[in-house]
Amino acid sequence: MPLILITNDDGIDSPGLVALKQTLSRLGDVAVFAPAHSWSAAGHTKTMHKPMRVRRGALADGSEAWVTTGSPSDCVALALLGILDRRPDLVVSGINKGPNMGEDVTYSGTVAAAMEGVVSGIPAIAASVDGWEGWDFEPAARVVEQVAREVLARGLPAGALLNVNVPALPYEALKGVLVTRLGRRVYKDVLIERKDPRGESYYWIGGDPPDGEPLEGTDFWAIKHGYVSITPLKLDLTDYALMESVREWNLQLAR
Numbered sequence: 001m002p003l004i005l006i007t008n009d010d011g012i013d014s015p016g017l018v019a020l021k022q023t024l025s026r027l028g029d030v031a032v033f034a035p036a037h038s039w040s041a042a043g044h045t046k047t048m049h050k051p052m053r054v055r056r057g058a059l060a061d062g063s064e065a066w067v068t069t070g071s072p073s074d075c076v077a078l079a080l081l082g083i084l085d086r087r088p089d090l091v092v093s094g095i096n097k098g099p100n101m102g103e104d105v106t107y108s109g110t111v112a113a114a115m116e117g118v119v120s121g122i123p124a125i126a127a128s129v130d131g132w133e134g135w136d137f138e139p140a141a142r143v144v145e146q147v148a149r150e151v152l153a154r155g156l157p158a159g160a161l162l163n164v165n166v167p168a169l170p171y172e173a174l175k176g177v178l179v180t181r182l183g184r185r186v187y188k189d190v191l192i193e194r195k196d197p198r199g200e201s202y203y204w205i206g207g208d209p210p211d212g213e214p215l216e217g218t219d220f221w222a223i224k225h226g227y228v229s230i231t232p233l234k235l236d237l238t239d240y241a242l243m244e245s246v247r248e249w250n251l252q253l254a255r
C-alpha cells in the first residue's frame, strides 16, 4: 500500500482536511500532519528560532492525526525527518479554503507544504477550492483522488508538483479538467491604519478579495469557466531566457 502524507494550511479543524483524508484513504495508507491553527498565506516557512511541539490529535471525523505548532511546510519536514516511520510516496496539501492561482502560489501555505515534499524528492499535489466562503469540499476531494491516483501510478519529474484548483460547483456541474499555466492575480490590497491604546499607529493589509486576468490557457480562465485547473509547477524559479541578457551586461568586478 502506498503511504500518502496529508497536510493543509487552514489547520487541523478544517473540513477540507477531513474530506481529503477520507477520499485518499481509498488509495493507500494515510498520515495526517496538520498545523494547530490557520497559516494561510504563510508561504514556505522553516521554523528555526523556536522549538516545535507535535502531539496526537484527531480530525473532526474522529480519525487519528498529528497536530504540530509548526507551519504547513514544517509539518511536512517534521513528518519526513523522522516522526513518520516510513517515507511517504505522495504529499497532498489541502483542500484549501479559497483558490491558489497566479501569484497566490508564492504566498500560499498550501502550495508551500507541497513544495516541501518536492524538496525531499516526493511528488506532491496542492489542492484548493474556489470561493471566499461556504465551501463544499466533496467535489474537490473527488477530483484530487483522481489526480492522486495518476501521480501514484506515474510519478512526477523531480522538482515538480501539481497545483489543483477546483471551481465551487457540484461535481456533476464541473465542465472538465484543463492543464493550465499560472495567470496574473489582480490584488486589491489597501493599507488600513489604526491607533493602539497608546496612540501609536498599527497597520492591517485589507481590501476586497483579489481578482485575476482570465486569459485563455490560465488557471483563472479555467476556474471562471467551470473547469478544474491543474498547473504543473517547478521549484526551479530560474528565468532561463533572462540569463543570456544579464550575461550581456558584462558585469565585471572592480579591480
Ligand code: MN
Residues within 6 Å of the ligand: 009, 010, 039, 040, 041, 096, 097, 110
Ligand atoms: Mn488556507
